[in-house]
Amino acid sequence: MARRKPQGKTKVDPEKTIKPWEEYLHKEQTKEQKNARRQYRAPLHVSKTLPQLKRTRLSRLVRNVVIVLAILLTIGGSAAYFLTPFSRVREISVTGTTIAADQAVIDQSGIRSGAGLFHVFLHRQDYTRHLLKQMPLLKKVAIKRTGINDIVLQVKEYPVVGYAVKAGIYHPILSTGTVVSGGQSKPVGNYPVYADFTKAAHLQAAVKVYASLAAHVQTDISEIHDIGDKDNPNRVMLYLNDGNKVIADLDSLKQKMVYYPAMKAQLKGPGIVDLEVGAYAVPNSTAKDTKKP
Incomplete structure (x- = not known):
C-alpha cells in the first residue's frame, strides 16, 4: 500500500500582513490630530484682552452719558421754552372773510393773546368746533401758526x-x-x-x-x-x-x-x-x- 506524501506548508508574506495594520494606525492618528486641532484654542493673553475690555466699557459709558445728557437737555430746554414769551400767542389774524368781521371771528374763537401755543394746538379741534357753532356763517376753520408765536384763523364762509x-x-x-x-x-x-x-x-x-x-x-x-x-x-x-x-x-x-x-x-x-x-x-x-x- 503506497503512502501519501505530506503536503507542504503555505508561506505568509510579513509585509502584506503588517501594511494594512500600519495604514489603519496612520488613519487613526490622522483623525486624532484633526480632532485635537479643532478642540485646541490658543489662550488669550491678558495683555491683549485688557485694552479691548477697557475700550468696550468706555464706549458704553460714553453712550450712556450722551443719552442722559440728551434727556436732561430736552427736559431743560422744554421747561425754559415754556417760561419764555415765545410759548405764548402774540397776535391773532383772520383770512378768508368777506361778510364776517375779523374781530368777531377772533372773539368767538375763544383764543386770546397770551394763551399757550401748546394748549391752543392741542385743543385746536375744540376751538374750531366752538367757532363753527357760534358763527353759522363759517363753513370751515383752520388754525395755523405763522412766524414764531402768531396765530392765523383761516376760514371759509358759506356763500x-x-x-x-x-x-x-x-x-x-x-x-x-x-x-x-x-x-x-x-x-x-x-x-x-x-x-x-x-x-x-x-x-x-x-x-x-x-x-x-x-x-x-x-x-x-x-x-x-x-x-x-x-x-x-x-x-x-x-x-x-x-x-x-x-x-x-x-x-x-x-x-x-x-x-x-x-x-x-x-x-x-x-x-x-x-x-x-x-x-x-x-x-x-x-x-x-x-x-x-
Missing part, C-alpha cells in the same frame, strides 16, 4: 345769497337758507334783499329758486318780496335793477324768466311783468298792484 331785512337791519342769508343773527345797517355786495318773508320754509324755498337761476338773471334782481296769499302762497314780486317788477310763482319762476326779455321789450318805460299764470307786461300807470312791498 351769501342775499339779505333779510328785520327792523332796518340787513341779516345775511346763506346758501343753506340760514339767516345770520348778526347784521349790518346796509347790505354788502350785489345780493338781493328778501323782504316780507314770515315763514322760514318759504324763505328757504325762495333762496333755493334764486340759486337755480342763471348768473346774469341773479345780478338783475335787487329785491325779492313775499306777496303770497291764500290763493297762491308761493307768489313773489321781484324788483329788478332796470326799474321793472316781475310777479311770479316760485314753482315756475325759473322756467318763465326766459320770457322776461320779450316782455320787457313791450314796455316803453318801467312796468310790471306778470309771469304768474301767463306772460304779459303792463306799464306802472295801468298796473293794478294792490300789494305794495
Whole structure:
C-alpha cells in the first residue's frame, strides 16, 4: 500500500500582513490630530484682552452719558421754552372773510393773546368746533401758526345769497337758507334783499329758486318780496335793477324768466311783468298792484 506524501506548508508574506495594520494606525492618528486641532484654542493673553475690555466699557459709558445728557437737555430746554414769551400767542389774524368781521371771528374763537401755543394746538379741534357753532356763517376753520408765536384763523364762509331785512337791519342769508343773527345797517355786495318773508320754509324755498337761476338773471334782481296769499302762497314780486317788477310763482319762476326779455321789450318805460299764470307786461300807470312791498 503506497503512502501519501505530506503536503507542504503555505508561506505568509510579513509585509502584506503588517501594511494594512500600519495604514489603519496612520488613519487613526490622522483623525486624532484633526480632532485635537479643532478642540485646541490658543489662550488669550491678558495683555491683549485688557485694552479691548477697557475700550468696550468706555464706549458704553460714553453712550450712556450722551443719552442722559440728551434727556436732561430736552427736559431743560422744554421747561425754559415754556417760561419764555415765545410759548405764548402774540397776535391773532383772520383770512378768508368777506361778510364776517375779523374781530368777531377772533372773539368767538375763544383764543386770546397770551394763551399757550401748546394748549391752543392741542385743543385746536375744540376751538374750531366752538367757532363753527357760534358763527353759522363759517363753513370751515383752520388754525395755523405763522412766524414764531402768531396765530392765523383761516376760514371759509358759506356763500351769501342775499339779505333779510328785520327792523332796518340787513341779516345775511346763506346758501343753506340760514339767516345770520348778526347784521349790518346796509347790505354788502350785489345780493338781493328778501323782504316780507314770515315763514322760514318759504324763505328757504325762495333762496333755493334764486340759486337755480342763471348768473346774469341773479345780478338783475335787487329785491325779492313775499306777496303770497291764500290763493297762491308761493307768489313773489321781484324788483329788478332796470326799474321793472316781475310777479311770479316760485314753482315756475325759473322756467318763465326766459320770457322776461320779450316782455320787457313791450314796455316803453318801467312796468310790471306778470309771469304768474301767463306772460304779459303792463306799464306802472295801468298796473293794478294792490300789494305794495
